[in-house]
Amino acid sequence: MNAQNKASAASSSASSAPTTEPVPCQKCAAGSHHKDEVRAAGSEPTEEPEAWVEVAVTDETGAPLPNVRCEITDSAGKVLVGSSNDDGVVRFAGLAPGQVTAKVLGPASSG
Numbered sequence: 001m002n003a004q005n006k007a008s009a010a011s012s013s014a015s016s017a018p019t020t021e022p023v024p025c026q027k028c029a030a031g032s033h034h035k036d037e038v039r040a041a042g043s044e045p046t047e048e049p050e051a052w053v054e055v056a057v058t059d060e061t062g063a064p065l066p067n068v069r070c071e072i073t074d075s076a077g078k079v080l081v082g083s084s085n086d087d088g089v090v091r092f093a094g095l096a097p098g099q100v101t102a103k104v105l106g107p108a109s110s111g
Helices: 003-015
Strands: 051-056 068-073 079-083 089-095 101-107
Touching: 051 068, 068 089, 079 089
Parallel strands: none
Antiparallel strands: 051 089, 068 079, 068 101
16 A cells, blocks of 8 residues: 555544534434433433423413313323412323323312
8 A cells, every 4th residue: 555545544534433522412402301311331221211291271361270170191091180279280290201191170179
């Protein structure tokens, strides 16, 4: 191999070397936020992370509606029922990651 071929081979192998530039997180770039997991190399998480969702219950004018029963079904089929607080918000936690289905069931019982 002559000197010109050696230089060409060296430059082509250098261009295929891994980059040290930081790569932006695709979730953050898309406007989604997440919590990173830290674990030992080669270990698997023992369970999937849990998700939560807040539902705001309002009337036609946007005013919050307290004491309204709501139901959430998560992507695993788990059903949770809760009532909105004084701000018209009900928070459901412990959900499987993914899409949820929400239903308004009506006023919470007073007794």
